[in-house]
Amino acid sequence: MTTASPPADAARTSRSSGAIVAILALGGISVSLMQTLVIPIVGQLPALLHTSAANAAWAITATLLAAAVATPISGRLGDMIGKRPLLLVSLGMMVAGSVICAFSESLLPMVIGRILQGFSSGVIPLGISLMRDVLPLEKLGSATAVMSASLGVGGALGLPAAALIADHLDWHMLFWVAAALGAVVFVLVLTLIPSAGPGRGGRLDVTGAIGLSAALILLLLGISKGKDWGWGEPATLGCLIGGLALALVWGWYELRTEQPLVDLRTTARRQVLLTNLASVMFGFSMFAQSLVFPQLIQLPAETGYGLGRSMLTAGVAMIPGGVVMLLTAPISAMVSRRYGAKISLMIGAVGVAAGYALGLVMMDAVWQLSVVSGVIGAGVGFAYGSMPALIMGAVPISETAAANSFNTLVRSIGSSASSAVAGMVLASSAVIVGSVSIPAEGGFRVILALASGAALVALVVGVFLPGPARPGAVASGRHRAGRVGSGAR
CATH class of the missing domain: 4.10.860 (DNA Excision Repair, Uvrb; Chain A)
Incomplete structure (x- = not known):
């Protein structure tokens, strides 16, 4: 095992750390936008693609499945042949998939394009791992926290942007915008992000x-x-x-x-295992608000609990959550440096649980849901900001990308479980109004309570994480392969 390569050390003195962080975070945001890109047109997809509703659902499912497949593989390949080349490949797939979708008039090309978009999901864990190689030690904590939080930020900010485009422009523009954003990030990474040198080699x-x-x-x-x-x-x-x-x-x-492909012995280390378990819970909690709040805002006011507003309003109401998430991620890194990443994760769990509990009594106006979204976003920012530190402090540098990719994957599994559970709850609690089935208010409250409970489970898991190590343990672990940092001894 070796220390960081000379090209990376030279890059630290010749490149702007701020620009590197901004570019990689923009890449993470652009990829996470895919999760909300088609939400404003979900109901119209059958007509737009000339197919049935069941078949049109594959435009969403295909991305989910492709991301699950690509994330761990891209992480391992990043460790083997280099993170930057795999990052460029992932961004290229996002651009190609977006262009195919932009030209789509039927189901098959749309599904192919969405699969390629899903293959780009490795951008966030690859970006986090690349930061470990090329950034100065004092910048690493806050940078990886921002990159990790970009997974949620893109989703929160993407909904209002997508709704605005869908309301005023041809629906194909959703994908042209995604392609343009991906192309910009690709060029920025190609020209401004330094290489950390070749990977460690090996076979896939x-x-x-x-x-x-x-x-x-x-x-x-x-x-x-x-x-x-x-x-x-x-x-x-x-x-x-x-x-x-x-x-x-x-x-x-x-x-x-x-x-x-995945070193299960490393994954079974106490710090890595418990962080991944907590990540599943946070993935479940974070996605719940995206399932509940837009529906509450758009349901007719005649229901007694719906707010009767537009999709655009629903998207705007989610913006505070994304903004606060981005702002609290660096604060999470500061807390992690001083008290340990375990404490940041536990603070995040308390914030998310409290936010959903607040939502149980504040769901009567758009501004109330915006406040609740902001509280939840603060908690998610703290939690997501702590996870890279916990993961990288417990794995050797040769497995950084694979370990971060696996952590991203388990978060996605938590989000998928959240969607399934919410669907079951809302379906079982639905009431018939005229000839239309509408989710009951009680169903929404159950989902909020479950999300709060999932965050409390993450809090309990966090209690059993190893205690905080001395400041800088994560950073020093980057230069000593195999070192277990952040208190994992």
């Missing part, structure tokens, strides 16, 4: 990649389509049971191969 665990991909596709397909297929139907149960079985076989294989 193709069998492990295929096995993990198959397991994730089955699991996420069961979760995302369970509502449509029926949770007790053979197709859903087959996907879920088959996915779990494949995951167990994959784990058995990974423990016995020389160069595994």
Whole structure:
């Protein structure tokens, strides 16, 4: 194992750290925009693509599945051949996928484009890992915190922008804007982001990649389509049971191969394992507000709890959450440096739990939901800002990208579970008004309570994380392969 390469050291004196952070964070935001890009036109997709509603849903599901497959593979390849080349490949896929979608008039090209967009999901973990290689030590904590938080920021800011475009322009412009943003980031990375040198080499665990991909596709397909297929139907149960079985076989294989796709022994370290468990809970909690608040804002006022406003208003109401998330991420890094990343994660868990609890009593006006979104965003900013420090402080530098990619993946699994659970709750609590089925107010309250409870579970998990190490442990771990930082001893 080696220390950071000379090219990276030279880059620290010749490049602007602020520009590097801004460019990589913009890349993370541009990729996370994909999660909300099609929300304003979901109801119109069947007509726009000349297909059924069930088939049109694949325009969303395809991105989810592609991201699950690409994230761990891109992380391992980043460690092997270099993070910057894989970052450029990922951004290139996002641009290509967006252009294909922009030209789409039918389902097949749209699904192909959305798959390519999903393949770009490795940008955030690759960016975090690249920061570890090229930034000065004193900048690393706040930079990785901002990059990690960009996963939520893009989603929060993307909804109002997408709604504005969908309301006033042809729907294809959604994808042209995404392509243009991705192209700008690609050029900035190519010209201004330094290389950390070649990766550590090795071979890709193709069998492990295929096995993990198959397991994730089955699991996420069961979760995302369970509502449509029926949770007790053979197709859903087959996907879920088959996915779990494949995951167990994959784990058995990974423990016995020389160069595994995911080093499960490293993943099983107390600090990494507990951080990933907490990440699942935060992924669940963070996504819940995106499922509840826009619906509450848009439901007719005649329901007694809907606010009868537009999709654009719903998107604008979510902006405070994204802005606060971005602002609190650097504060999270400061707290982590002084008290340990464990404390930042626990503060974040308390903030998210409190925000959703506040939402139970503040859901009668748009401004109230904006305030609640801001409180939740502050908690998410603290939590997401702490996760890279916890992960990188417990893994050798040669596994940074793979470990961060796996952490991003488990967050996404939490978000997928949140969507499935929310769908079940709202469907079971729906009431018939005239000939239309409308989610009941009680269903929304149950989701908010579950999200608050998930954050409290993350808090409990955080209690069992190793205690804070001395300041700088994460940074020093970057130069000493295999060192376990942040108190993981």
